[in-house]
Amino acid sequence: MNKAYFEIIRPGIHSTLQDLGRSNQYHIGIPFSGSMDKRNYLIGNKLVGNKLNEASLEFAYQGPLIKLKLGKVTGVITGNVTFNILRKNSKIEKGLCYRTFELKDGDQLDIISTNKSVYGYFSIKNGFAGEYIWGSCSVNTKAKIGSNDGEKFRVNQKIYINKNESLSESNKIDYFNSKIEFIRVLKGTNFNFFSEKAKQIFFSREFIVSKLTDRMGMRLEGQKIENVAEANIKSEGLIKGVIQVPPDGNPIIMLSDHGTIGGYPKIAIVISADYDRLTQLTPGSKIKFKSVELDEAEKLYKLYEIETHNILSQIR
Amino acid sequence: MLKNILNLGDAALYCDFGNEINKEINSNVIRYFKNLQKLDLKGITNITPSYNKLIISYDLSVLNFQNLKEKIINLDIKETENNKSKIIKIPICLDDEFSLDLKRLSEKLKIEKDEILQSFLNKEYFCYMTGFIAGMPFLGDIDSKIRLERLETPRVKVPKGSVGITEQFCNIYTFESPGGWNIIGNTPIKVFDKFNESNPLIINPGDRVVFYRINKDEYLKFNE
Numbered sequence: 001m002n003k004a005y006f007e008i009i010r011p012g013i014h015s016t017l018q019d020l021g022r023s024n025q026y027h028i029g030i031p032f033s034g035s036m037d038k039r040n041y042l043i044g045n046k047l048v049g050n051k052l053n054e055a056s057l058e059f060a061y062q063g064p065l066i067k068l069k070l071g072k073v074t075g076v077i078t079g080n081v082t083f084n085i086l087r088k089n090s091k092i093e094k095g096l097c098y099r100t101f102e103l104k105d106g107d108q109l110d111i112i113s114t115n116k117s118v119y120g121y122f123s124i125k126n127g128f129a130g131e132y133i134w135g136s137c138s139v140n141t142k143a144k145i146g147s148n149d150g151e152k153f154r155v156n157q158k159i160y161i162n163k164n165e166s167l168s169e170s171n172k173i174d175y176f177n178s179k180i181e182f183i184r185v186l187k188g189t190n191f192n193f194f195s196e197k198a199k200q201i202f203f204s205r206e207f208i209v210s211k212l213t214d215r216m217g218m219r220l221e222g223q224k225i226e227n228v229a230e231a232n233i234k235s236e237g238l239i240k241g242v243i244q245v246p247p248d249g250n251p252i253i254m255l256s257d258h259g260t261i262g263g264y265p266k267i268a269i270v271i272s273a274d275y276d277r278l279t280q281l282t283p284g285s286k287i288k289f290k291s292v293e294l295d296e297a298e299k300l301y302k303l304y305e306i307e308t309h310n311i312l313s314q315i316r
Numbered sequence: 317m318l319k320n321i322l323n324l325g326d327a328a329l330y331c332d333f334g335n336e337i338n339k340e341i342n343s344n345v346i347r348y349f350k351n352l353q354k355l356d357l358k359g360i361t362n363i364t365p366s367y368n369k370l371i372i373s374y375d376l377s378v379l380n381f382q383n384l385k386e387k388i389i390n391l392d393i394k395e396t397e398n399n400k401s402k403i404i405k406i407p408i409c410l411d412d413e414f415s416l417d418l419k420r421l422s423e424k425l426k427i428e429k430d431e432i433l434q435s436f437l438n439k440e441y442f443c444y445m446t447g448f449i450a451g452m453p454f455l456g457d458i459d460s461k462i463r464l465e466r467l468e469t470p471r472v473k474v475p476k477g478s479v480g481i482t483e484q485f486c487n488i489y490t491f492e493s494p495g496g497w498n499i500i501g502n503t504p505i506k507v508f509d510k511f512n513e514s515n516p517l518i519i520n521p522g523d524r525v526v527f528y529r530i531n532k533d534e535y536l537k538f539n540e
Contacts, residue, residue, distance in 0.1 A: 029448055236371065237366055242324070260447040
């Protein structure tokens, strides 16, 4: 194993290794996990010349302060992030997202915070050394699986890197993280459990992202969604993006680490094209839902994919 | 029988096998699940069986609703060897310190504690599904006389290994987790083992489960 590692001086709020997630384990209770904002994760890996499923460090809100030991490596930060590079000779360089930089032995990376967004990614040439289970090194803190024994990073831990290697030339892309005005959804399988008034509220009023939001789910606050049928259904499978409404009338959106089955009625499901940007909504953000039909959602995803592909292909 | 297929969002199929919960319907769900698992269709990312539904998620860049729906409708569902269920014996300690809600059950149901425990131990259970948290088995059906709704206020932390009952079902908390089921005992056995990557669960859908009582001493020594 390579000896080089990052020492964690400050872990940040929720820093974990993530890749594209693990599939085909829902039936035993293991969700997808993986990078919340897949596009930013992919751009990061592409900028440092990696395979597109290499382990990256995902952080939320305040990121970590880490120091490189016994190596050198090219890295990049993607997302909307404020960070500094503290050189060994005490020189401070202001970091720029989507621009690769080189770190040498003793240099520190201070990821101060994400701006008007939740998640950011630190990707390095050849990736971090993750621990793999069911084809992924993504950390799932609930089932305690994946890298770092399924836990978020703590102070004084070491994050090993796969290989000491810097790119001979720097790499960059101009990318702007756009906001979305509406979260587009398809009607859920229990849409008709809700009163006419509730349906109208759901598609016309603003909801606020509450503080009770993490990698498992996003809780919303706003006008209550009234259920006129049964408050519970027989528990059944869930997928990310499902919007459940528990008896208290406040919708919960399932995110990447969600419980695999659930028994609350499903009013709607967020379309795949809007998932990345949904996960970046910070507590306090206002969101509005817009109903689309299945064929439209499929087209929107194709467009989103083409767009991602175009961004990645601009990177040499 | 598979009654209906709807879309669950733009990247999953919602296969409806009916509204009731019984072994026949559930066995049908599991049969589809196992057949699909074996087929290993390109683009399918997850298959989630539950009491009477099967959710099939897929990669939208490989499949879409219409073409996968047609594939599922035209599936030739075979009885597979996998469909043979196993009997799993689960040790359970029913001492007071583990049976957190036995008093509540006894008061609400107006049945003596011992009678509740005896009734619980007397039956063989069927595993309808696993999930919610890693490896949690949903077993049924418990005797109708010991059925009770969930706690009014769920516990913030249910201890790992707790065995809970509610309505016609019984489950085992594979991790410490929030939960509202009536806890009647605790098992020392590892129901979910992440280090056994190819076979992490000891109880799988379709299996039959019987509980046998152990004392505290046996409980403590179980994993030695």
